[in-house]
Amino acid sequence: MDWITAPLVCAIIFGCIYKVVELFVHKRERLILINKLTEISNVDFKGISLYSSGNKFTALRIGWLLLGVGCGFLFGFLINMMATYGQYAMDFDKAWRYHSVVGGIVYVACICICGGIGLLLSYRAERNAEQPKEKKADEFQV
Numbered sequence: 001m002d003w004i005t006a007p008l009v010c011a012i013i014f015g016c017i018y019k020v021v022e023l024f025v026h027k028r029e030r031l032i033l034i035n036k037l038t039e040i041s042n043v044d045f046k047g048i049s050l051y052s053s054g055n056k057f058t059a060l061r062i063g064w065l066l067l068g069v070g071c072g073f074l075f076g077f078l079i080n081m082m083a084t085y086g087q088y089a090m091d092f093d094k095a096w097r098y099h100s101v102v103g104g105i106v107y108v109a110c111i112c113i114c115g116g117i118g119l120l121l122s123y124r125a126e127r128n129a130e131q132p133k134e135k136k137a138d139e140f141q142v
Contacts, residue, residue, distance in 0.1 A: 079110065
């Protein structure tokens with residue numbers, strides 16, 4: 001785990017600096033928009049929502065992604081255990097070599113595949129939710 005600490009610390013520091021800069025930039029943008037709104041007096045703002053970001057399905061996306069990542073960890077663990085201790089049950093040297101070389105690749109591959117499947121399922125669920133429901137009563141009219 002020592003190899004990941006330096007990139008992780010750099011990513012955390014970069015992310016914090018980015019968020020602070022983004023906070024000040026968005027504050028300045030909001031102030032400019034407020035000044036522009038005071039100048040405009042005859043515009044109808046009834047259809048504009050100032051509080052929604054337009055992402056109705058963010059929780060669904062995150063949920064499906066986390067479900068996919070969890071399934072990826074589970075599948076990676078099962079594949080790794082079956083390959084490591086099933087084939088090389090008596091030879092622990094070969095089992096350790098396989099586990100250290102191929103085990104990480106199996107985990108990353110399973111996590112990426114299942115996370116992608118989770119995102120595809122969330123996309124499918126969003127599309128089904130956005131499509132208008134057709135009335136079945138129209139089919140039976142004579």
